[in-house]
Amino acid sequence: TSISQSRDCNATTFQSLMKFEPLQEGIISGLVALLVPAGDDAVIKVTIQSDAPLPQHIQQASSAKLLGLLCMDNPTIAKLAVDNMVVKGLINVLRNVRYPLAQKHAARTLYYLVNHFTEVQSTLSECLGSELYAEFLKSPETLNKKLTPVQLDKLMGSKYL
Numbered sequence: 024t025s026i027s028q029s030r031d032c033n034a035t036t037f038q039s040l041m042k043f044e045p046l047q048e049g050i051i052s053g054l055v056a057l058l059v060p061a062g063d064d065a066v067i068k069v070t071i072q073s074d075a076p077l078p079q080h081i082q083q084a085s086s087a088k089l090l091g092l093l094c095m096d097n098p099t100i101a102k103l104a105v106d107n108m109v110v111k112g113l114i115n116v117l118r119n120v121r122y123p124l125a126q127k128h129a130a131r132t133l134y135y136l137v138n139h140f141t142e143v144q145s146t147l148s149e150c151l152g153s154e155l156y157a158e159f160l161k162s163p164e165t166l167n168k169k170l171t172p173v174q175l176d177k178l179m180g181s182k183y184l
Contacts, residue, residue, distance in 0.1 A: 041100055051107050057086040058112030080122035087116050091132030110143055118178045126167035134163035
């Protein structure tokens with residue numbers, strides 16, 4: 024309730040800020056950067072259970088979700104995100120097996136972009152392979168449950184990352 028209202032308010036605040044063209048590039052590039060943790064961020068030492076999400080996993084999920092909302096709200100912003108390598112970042116998030124919510128948000132955003140940008144279709148199809156890409160198109164939000172170890176290895180070795 025109050026937490027969900029706060030989240031809605033934060034998304035609305037970002038959407039309001041995105042109306043100011045001088046801010047758009049910085050906001051999008053900052054959100055895209057959060058999709059791919061820096062080398063040092065990837066090895067954060069935490070004192071929580073090993074299966075608990077790390078802070079960068081939560082950042083990835085939030086960034087993927089917010090990018091999706093912003094892209095769906097404005098096609099110009101979506102194009103700006105594609106130009107800022109959002110696809111690479113979202114593919115990186117798909118590899119995040121420790122936090123399925125991040126994978127779901129990334130898949131949902133990729134699905135929107137695939138349906139609006141042919142260059143995203145071809146990139147994702149080549150990256151995932153025809154079989155997994157077909158599964159993705161059928162049900163993007165359950166893609167994380169269908170990723171096999173071989174497919175994860177393929178994603179991790181992708182030339183797009």
